[in-house]
Amino acid sequence: MTTGTDPELLSLCGLDDGWLDRRVFWDQAVYELELERIFARCWLFVAHESQLPKPGSFLTTWMGEDNVLVVRRRDGSIGAYLNSCPHRGNRVCTAEAGTARGFVCNYHGWSFGLDGTLNGVHESAAYGREPTFDQARLGLTPVARLDTYKGLVFATFDPDAPPLRDYLGEFTYYLDVMLDNDAGGTEFAGGSIKSVLGCNWKIAAENFAGDALHAGWTHASGAEAMIGRGVAELGADDADSYHVNAHGHCWEFNLDGVGNAATLGDKRIMNYLRENQERVAERLGELRARMVGSISSVNVFPNFSFLPGQNTFRTWQPKGPHRTELHTWVLVNRNAPPEVKDAWRKGAMMTFSPSGVFEMDDGENWELATRSNQGVVTRRQRLYYGLGSDTAIDHPELPGNVHRGQINDANQRAFYRRWSQLLRAATWDDLEKTR
Amino acid sequence: MTSAEVYWEVHAFLAYEARLLDEERYPEWLDLFCDDAHYWVPGVENRGRADTEGSYAPSRMAYFDDTLDDLRRRVVRFTAPTAWAEDPATRHLHVVSNIEVEDTDTAGELLVRSVIVNHRGQGDIDSATLYGRREDVLRRTPEGLRIARRLVVLRHAVLPAKNINTFF
Numbered sequence: 001m002t003t004g005t006d007p008e009l010l011s012l013c014g015l016d017d018g019w020l021d022r023r024v025f026w027d028q029a030v031y032e033l034e035l036e037r038i039f040a041r042c043w044l045f046v047a048h049e050s051q052l053p054k055p056g057s058f059l060t061t062w063m064g065e066d067n068v069l070v071v072r073r074r075d076g077s078i079g080a081y082l083n084s085c086p087h088r089g090n091r092v093c094t095a096e097a098g099t100a101r102g103f104v105c106n107y108h109g110w111s112f113g114l115d116g117t118l119n120g121v122h123e124s125a126a127y128g129r130e131p132t133f134d135q136a137r138l139g140l141t142p143v144a145r146l147d148t149y150k151g152l153v154f155a156t157f158d159p160d161a162p163p164l165r166d167y168l169g170e171f172t173y174y175l176d177v178m179l180d181n182d183a184g185g186t187e188f189a190g191g192s193i194k195s196v197l198g199c200n201w202k203i204a205a206e207n208f209a210g211d212a213l214h215a216g217w218t219h220a221s222g223a224e225a226m227i228g229r230g231v232a233e234l235g236a237d238d239a240d241s242y243h244v245n246a247h248g249h250c251w252e253f254n255l256d257g258v259g260n261a262a263t264l265g266d267k268r269i270m271n272y273l274r275e276n277q278e279r280v281a282e283r284l285g286e287l288r289a290r291m292v293g294s295i296s297s298v299n300v301f302p303n304f305s306f307l308p309g310q311n312t313f314r315t316w317q318p319k320g321p322h323r324t325e326l327h328t329w330v331l332v333n334r335n336a337p338p339e340v341k342d343a344w345r346k347g348a349m350m351t352f353s354p355s356g357v358f359e360m361d362d363g364e365n366w367e368l369a370t371r372s373n374q375g376v377v378t379r380r381q382r383l384y385y386g387l388g389s390d391t392a393i394d395h396p397e398l399p400g401n402v403h404r405g406q407i408n409d410a411n412q413r414a415f416y417r418r419w420s421q422l423l424r425a426a427t428w429d430d431l432e433k434t435r
Numbered sequence: 436m437t438s439a440e441v442y443w444e445v446h447a448f449l450a451y452e453a454r455l456l457d458e459e460r461y462p463e464w465l466d467l468f469c470d471d472a473h474y475w476v477p478g479v480e481n482r483g484r485a486d487t488e489g490s491y492a493p494s495r496m497a498y499f500d501d502t503l504d505d506l507r508r509r510v511v512r513f514t515a516p517t518a519w520a521e522d523p524a525t526r527h528l529h530v531v532s533n534i535e536v537e538d539t540d541t542a543g544e545l546l547v548r549s550v551i552v553n554h555r556g557q558g559d560i561d562s563a564t565l566y567g568r569r570e571d572v573l574r575r576t577p578e579g580l581r582i583a584r585r586l587v588v589l590r591h592a593v594l595p596a597k598n599i600n601t602f603f
Contacts, residue, residue, distance in 0.1 A: 096481040096592065098488070191495030193478045195594040198561075221515035225508045230517070265508070325593060330496060346500055350508065355476070355498040355599040357512040363597030364520045364558070 005029045005423075012420040015413055018386025024416070025200040026373040030423075031321040037423050038302050039064025041158040043167045045304035045315055046070050046080055048329065049151050050187035051097070056114060059097040061327070062317045063155060068143065069093050069103070070153065073114045078148070080155045081116045081140035092140065096192075103140075116140035150179035151186050160428055170399035171249040171300070177291045178308055181280045184335030188313070189345040193328045195354045199366035201303055201316040201324045202419070207362070208297045208305035209250035210243055210411030213387070215295070218365060222357035226265045226350070234295065235407030241295075243388065243410040246400035248418025250411035253296030253308070260309025261293030263358070264347030269293075272340045287397055295406070301418055306331065311344050312352040322370055328353060385409045385416075437536045437545070445536050445547055445573065448580045453529035456602055461510040464602070465503070469574055469583045474501040476567075476603065481592035491588065498589075498599055506602075513600070520600065526556035527601055543575040544583065551587065551603045555596075563596035565589060567603055 009021050009030070024030060044063045051059055052072040059070050060083055069083040069092070085092050085105040092103040092112055102119065104111045109122030117139040127133045143155040147164040149172065154164050161167065168175065179186055197204065207214065216223075216231035223231045234241065234254065241254035257277065261269055273293045281289035293309035303316040311332065317325040330348045332341040352359045373379045388408030395402045403410035425431040448467075455464040468474070476499040477491035493500075501509075512518055533550040553565045572584040587603045 094481075095483045095486070098483050098486045189494075189496065190492065191478050191480060191497075193496050193498065193594070194592065195596060195598075197597045218519070220517035221512045221519075221521075224515045224517065225512035328496070342494075345494075345496060346505075349497055349500060350505060353496070353498060354594050354596065355509075357509060360512070360598045360600050361518070361520045367561075367597065368558075 005033055007424075010420055010423045012416055014382060015385070015416055015420070018384060018389060018409065018413075019382040020385050020416060022373045022379045022381065022383055024419075025203060025370055026321055026379060028321055031318070033423050034318065034419075035064045037425075038419065039318065040066075041156065041161060041422065041428075042302055043147075043154040043156045043161060043164050044302075045152060045300065046146075046155045047078070047153040048186070048188045048313075048331070049078070049148060049153060050334075052078060052153075054099070056099045056101060058093065058100055058103075058114075060093055060095070062315075062325070063143070063157065064318060066157070067091065068155070069140070070155075071114050071116075078146060078153055079114070079116060080143045080146050082143075084141075085110055086118070086138045086140070110138075112140050116142055149175065152179065158428075162428060167247065168249065168300075169246045171246040171251075173288075173399050174244065174249075174251045174291075174298075175300075176284060177288050178306065178311075178331065181284060181289075181292050182276070182333040182335055183283075184333060186331050187334045189330040189332055189341055191329075193349075193353050195326050196319075197324045197326055197363050197366060198322060199324055199363075199370040200321055201318040202415075203366045203369055204316045204324060204326070204362075205299045205303050205305060206412045206415050207366070208307070209245075209299035209415045210252045210297075210406075210408060212241075212252050212295065212297065212406040212408075214365075218361050219358045222351065222361065223263065225357045226263045231295075235405065239405060239407075241404075241406035242395075242398065243391070243403040243406060243408045244398055244400050245411050245414040248301035248415055248422075249299070250301075250415055251296065251298045252406045252408070252411055253291050253294050254406055255287070255290040256294050257290045258293045258309065259295035260307055262309075263351055264310060264343070265350070266343045266347050268340050268343045269347060272336060285397070299415065301415065307352060310348055310352050312348045385412055437538060441545070442534075442536050444580065445545065446534055448573070449531045449534060449547070449549060452582075453531050456529045457527045459513070459524065459527070461513055465506060465510060467580075467582055468503050468506065469576070469581045470503060472503050472506075472582055472584065474499050474506055474582075474585050474602075476500075476587040476589065476599075479589055479592050490592075498594075499587075499602075509602075523558070525600060528552075528554040529601075529603070530554075539572070545573045545575075545580075547571040547573050553601060553603055555601060565591065565594070565596060565599070565603075569603065 047070045055074045057072040067083040070080045090107040092105045111120040144159040146155045220230045243252045299305045306313040314328040388410045391403040478496045530552040535548040537546040549569045556562045567587045567589040570586045573580045574583040
């Protein structure tokens with residue numbers, strides 16, 4: 001275990017009773033351990049297949065603080081490599097996306113193919129005389145494994161990580177609500193928007209994991225702008241809503257079908273969802289058809305979030321314990337009419353982007369919730385995460401850990417429980433045994 | 436070449452517009468737009484010079500890709516008493532510079548290029564400074580100059596800010 005991290009902190013004493021230690025948002029040593037045991041081990045979202053349409057298509061992204069080059073290779077498969085030259089460490093690709101035949105390092109001219117192999121070097125005669133130079137062993141370092149789930153590309157640095165399907169587990173039942181509600185599958189609308197938040201990455205991730213509670217309060221002004229009124233209370237005794245989680249992946253939702261989508265204020269989107277509801281029900285069943293655009297939010301552990309309905313997809317890239325880079329995209333069904341796709345591109349912009357009327361109110365809350373913990377005495381005060389302590393239920397249809405009511409902290413507790421287990425477990429086998 | 440008189444008219448218009456934004460006089464700011472206005476601040480991607488896709492495009496994600504109605508919606512959020520993050524108020528500064536004015540082929544429309552620097556002070560110690568180049572089409576109307584089109588290309592691929600709670 002990294003020196004400086006308190007085992008008691010990592011085991012999150014008190015979480016089951018609804019309390020969280022604030023040091024999880026502040027300590028540099030905890031952050032370093034997160035990079036090693038979460039970001040260097042878990043399956044991380046790196047791309048949507050539609051971002052890599054043809055051989056040579058590439059993008060650069062982050063896996064933890066490691067910059068990664070994701071490439072469509074000549075044979076059509078997708079590869080991912082550390083974006084760092086094995087010679088002096090410089091980045092070999094300095095653009096965020098594009099199309100290339102290969103990658104040449106600006107420093108000394110080492111040249112790499114789409115499959116990461118070192119194809120050539122500047123001043124090759126000198127290397128030719130050098131017995132220690134083994135060109136075949138000096139390619140770009142690939143990730144340990146890469147796999148896709150219905151269009152989403154994930155990678156892991158850990159050769160011992162379980163297969164992606166096992167890592168996602170029962171959560172694929174829920175992911176299909178977004179990824180498989182139409183025969184044509186999905187794609188990302190063009191481009192991406194990136195911004196910087198002065199907050200710990202987990203504050204953002206846990207918000208998407210379960211925080212329906214903040215919607216009506218934080219986003220009252222955004223709702224006023226987009227639907228002309230506030231968000232209705234979500235926590236009535238008879239509310240048909242849930243917190244569900246599996247392996248730390250979390251989805252909070254109600255079954256109103258269109259509550260999130262309605263905030264985009266665009267009839268074309270509402271009509272598309274209504275016209276499709278019956279067909280979606282045939283594919284996924286009645287219950288999941290009512291989740292497609294409903295009031296809901298999702299986090300795939302550790303840092304990949306999205307909002308059904310608004311269709312904003314995003315990663316919270318860690319940049320130190322107090323800084324997060326937010327990358328966002330917009331997911332659409334590939335077979336949706338062009339005007340509907342464009343309505344979603346615009347709708348996500350109006351609501352959940354740095355200029356969006358909803359997102360605008362999140363950043364400051366998250367930054368100050370992080371920054372408060374600089375105070376040593378403040379940091380000693382535990383935070384309350386106790387909502388919904390006895391809401392666990394068995395549900396005839398919904399898999400995973402199911403809790404009744406979306407005004408709940410159950411998913412946030414599940415997120416931190418998974419976080420804690422990963423930080424303490426030296427191996428994936430240990431993880432299964434770690435409570 | 437436009438006349439000095441027209442140049443100063445445009446200069447005064449842009450300075451007045453910037454002051455309206457500094458003072459959060461949003462309804463008056465909206466009045467400076469034509470009904471058919473398009474206000475576009477595209478997302479900017481860090482792509483190579485040879486990349487034919489370019490660093491921004493109409494089909495890609497944007498910060499603003501707005502009609503006048505869209506702009507009005509945003510103003511509803513800014514001015515709602517429940518916009519908690521707007522209180523205490525942001526300390527806005529919009530600096531407009533490098534103004535160039537050209538006639539266009541359309542009678543009564545001017546092409547105006549400028550540079551915008553937007554500084555925002557927030558809370559106790561927060562601040563963000565954004566830089567961009569603007570290209571406006573200003574239309575002469577009975578009420579004076581009005582904005583028919585605006586394009587703002589920011590100089591940032593990763594926005595060095597948590598939000599854009601202003602206009603440019």
